[in-house]
Structure formats: structure tokens, C-alpha cells
Amino acid sequence: MNEAIRPDAHSQAQEGPELSVIVPTFNERDNVTVLYRRLEATLVNVAWEVVFVDDNSPDGTWDVVRELAQKDSRVRCIRRIGRRGLSGACIEGILASSAPYAAVIDADLQHDETQLPKMLLLLASDKADLVVGSRYIEGYKSEGFNKKRAGASALATEVARKMLRVEIADPMSGFFMVRRDRFEQLAPKLSVHGFKILLDLVATAHGNLRAVEIPYTFGARQHGESKLDSMVALDFLGLVLAKLTNDIVSLRFILFAMVGGIGLIVHLATLFIALQLIKVSFAEAQAAGAIVAMTSNFIMNNFLTYRDQRLKGFAILRGLIMFYIVCSVGLLANVGVAFSVYDQEPIWWLAGLAGALMGVVWNYAMSGLFVWRKK
Secondary structure, eight states: OHHHHOOOSHHHHHHOOSEEEEEEESSOTTTHHHHHHHHHHHTTTSOEEEEEEEOOOTTOHHHHHHHHHHHOTTEEEEEOSSOOOHHHHHHHHHHTOOSSEEEEOOTTSOSOGGGHHHHHHHHHTTSOSEEEEESSSTTOEESSOOHHHHHHHHHHHHHHHHHHOOOSSOTTOSOEEEEHHHHHHHGGGSOSSSSOHHHHHHHHHTTOSOEEEEEOEEOOOOSSOOOOOTTHHHHHHHHHHHHHTTTSSOHHHHHHHHHHHHHHHHHHHHHHIIIIIIOOOHHHHHHHHHHHHHHHHHHHIIIIITGGGOOOTHHHHHHHHHHHHHHHHHHHHHHHHHHHHHHHSOOHHHHHHHHHHHHHHHHHHHIIIIISOOO
16 A cells, blocks of 8 residues: 555655654653654655654753754754744644645654554545544544543534534544645634644634544553643633634634633632621722732733743743733723713623723733733
8 A cells, every 4th residue: 555655765855755744742852763763664665754843842852853853854853942832833844844745643652653654545545635533433442541531532522513513523633634735725724822733724624625534543652741731621612712703813812811701700709708708998809809810810821822922930020010010001991991982872781891802902912012022
């Protein structure tokens, strides 16, 4: 089967790679060489390259990749500084490739690289535009998917399929192969934030990608630890909401607004505690609620909304102070707009909604300019 795709090794240098394998990495130093050896053994009859897109890993993953690249020109390294996120890494890696077909596979050795030739044949024979390694079709096996993670993934899959009308069984998969020309058509509409690049890709295509799903064996992680954290749920929900609006508003803005909604709950909870339990005056309780809410919003935005520009060290203190200032001005904008609307149309909920919207737009715009500035 592979020989039909790649007749001999000599023509690879002349014709270039037929397949680019994109591997987003962060602290995967112990895994990249093992993955490279596996790809070398599996794709022996395929003209291939592997592009490791590393988010400036503290463990020096990029350095190990460069050592491999010195020995094998099929290995490439994109080291990203000041940018974070699996989706953005996949997009950059695929667009940096020249092969007609691109596969995305995790560096944690849990995806089954032996399925790559089969996926490639399906694309090369024009039977599909997208081939997905699926966990929800017959033949799938799991060696390293714990029950908690499996349950969360199944729930997210069901939500995505129903709300976004996605037809494939496993839109949350991180293992897939796509025609690069079709990917490039959709790339301008994809979000560089978050983890679920396949869901974004399929939802953006609106059913115009011919997809085939194949089963594979999900292996156990050998080194390192999972990059998924509790914030991924908000990240996923933000992506779903962005797609429901046909990307009229960005995923980052939706995440910022969602964090603001959580901040409102924090504010009210703090206000209640200060008034009912600590027994301070309303003015003091309101001030405490505002400070606690703004602080929690800053922390969540730093870890979720702006995770690719996350502030560290002394920059956190400077950013927090600037966030206080931005939100204080945003509160004035909120009140000003609300009063203006109420004067023209005395409907309290409409005025309140207009003021809140103005506040979140102001805070979002100014936070991007003064708090989480692009380096």
C-alpha cells in the first residue's frame, strides 16, 4: 500500500515531501526522539517531513528537535516565542509546510502513528479531504484514556455535535490528516487560541469537507504530563459560542466576556459575605466585591483568555494594576452609556444591558492595549 504512495527514496529530494507531520510540543523533550524513530519506521516508503512546533518549552524540547534536524533534513523546528496554544501551533505548522497532505499528531506518543499510511492513501486516492483518527467507531482501543477524561471528552463531543451540527463522530480528536489546499481555504477563519483545532476546522467548513474516520489504538503516555487543565472547559465553550455566531465575535472576546460573567458571581458572593457575615457597611462591601472580582477576572484572563501572552514575574503586578485602572474606567463607561440609553428609552433592562456591553467591550479593547500587550 505504501509503495503506491511513494515509489522510491531518491525522488523525495527532487520532488519534496508528500506528507508533512505536524507535532505541537510543550515540554516533550523525552518524547520527540521516540516519535521521530516511530515515524521513520512507519513511513519508510513515503516522502515525508516532520514539523515540530514548540512553544518555547522550558525543558528545551526545541533543542532536542534541532539536534535531530542536524542529522535528518526531514526534521524541522518552529520555535514560537510569546505565543502559546495547540490550535495556533497546528495552524502555523501546516501553513509552513509544502506537502499536499498534512497530519496532526500529539508528541505524547498516545496517537497511533502506524495509521498514517492508511490515512494518506485515503487522501491521495481522493476518497476524502479529511481523515480522522476516531475514538467513537468500531475498532478503537484505549490503553491510556482514564475514565474522567473519557467522560469529559464524550460530553464535549455530544455538545459540539448537537450545537454546531458537526457530523463526524469524534470532532474532539487531536489525530487527523487533511489536504493542505483545503486547509488553506479555511485557515483565515480558524482561531489560533485553544486546543480543539479539528472541531474548529470541521465547524468552519460547514459540512464541505469530505471526512472519513478510522479507528486507532490510543496508547499510554510514557513521559511528561497532560497539558489539559480545568480552564479547557471554558476554552471549549468559548469556541462553541464563537462558531454559533459564525465568528462575528472572536473566541478571545467570548472568553473575556465569560470570565466577566464569572466575575459578577464572585462580586455578588463577596458582597453577601461582607454584608451578612463580616457586617461592614454597604460601601465597604461593594468596594471589596469590586476588588475581589477584578482580581479574579485578571487571574482567569491571564491563565485562559490570554494564555498565549501570559504575564509572569513582576509583569503580573504591573498588569494587575493596569487591569484595575482599565476596569475602573470601564465602569464609568458602563454607567455613562446606561444613563444615556435610559434617558432616551426608559427601559431599565435595556439600559443595563447596553451599559454592560459597553463596559465589556471597553475592558476587552483596553486590556489588549495596555495589560496583555503583544511583545
